[in-house]
Amino acid sequence: MSETWNRILELLRKGEVRISDHGYEELAADGIAVREVMAGALNAEVLEDYPSYPKGPSVLTIQEDKEGNPIYVVWGIPRGFPAPAVFVTAYRPDPKRWGRDFRRRRG
Numbered sequence: 001m002s003e004t005w006n007r008i009l010e011l012l013r014k015g016e017v018r019i020s021d022h023g024y025e026e027l028a029a030d031g032i033a034v035r036e037v038m039a040g041a042l043n044a045e046v047l048e049d050y051p052s053y054p055k056g057p058s059v060l061t062i063q064e065d066k067e068g069n070p071i072y073v074v075w076g077i078p079r080g081f082p083a084p085a086v087f088v089t090a091y092r093p094d095p096k097r098w099g100r101d102f103r104r105r106r107g
Contacts, residue, residue: 002049004057008075011085012041019087026089036065037073037090044073047103055079058088062102070102 011017019034027034044061051057058076065071074088093102 002046002051002059004049004051004077005046005059005061005075007057007077008059008085009042011077011083014083016084017087018084020089023087023089026091030090030092032065032071032090032092037063037071037087040064040071041073041075045103047072056081056086062093072102 017038024034026032027037040063041061044063046059047062048060050059053076056077056079058074061073061075062070063073070093071090072093073090076086076088077083078086095102097106098104099106
């Protein structure tokens with residue numbers, strides 16, 4: 001498991017979370033409730049890890065909504081700070097860009 005994700009999970013368990021403005025906008029655009037993302041976060045699977053991202057370490061995760069459909073969520077930690085976990089964005093994956101299980105990008 002990714003070191004970044006382990007740190008984010010620890011912050012989530014402590015309730016040290018902030019949702020970005022962009023995150024709220026994307027949730028509304030895709031009809032995803034904040035509750036769904038937060039409820040499924042601890043069971044999310046890391047798809048991609050970006051430990052050197054300029055704004056701070058981050059990860060792309062996949063989890064399910066209440067109907068069992070996939071949702072991608074990007075989480076991060078601000079560079080130079082120990083907290084909070086930042087919910088950057090969430091969106092529904094495009095099946096044309098991802099494989100059947102939505103875990104690998106198409107070539």
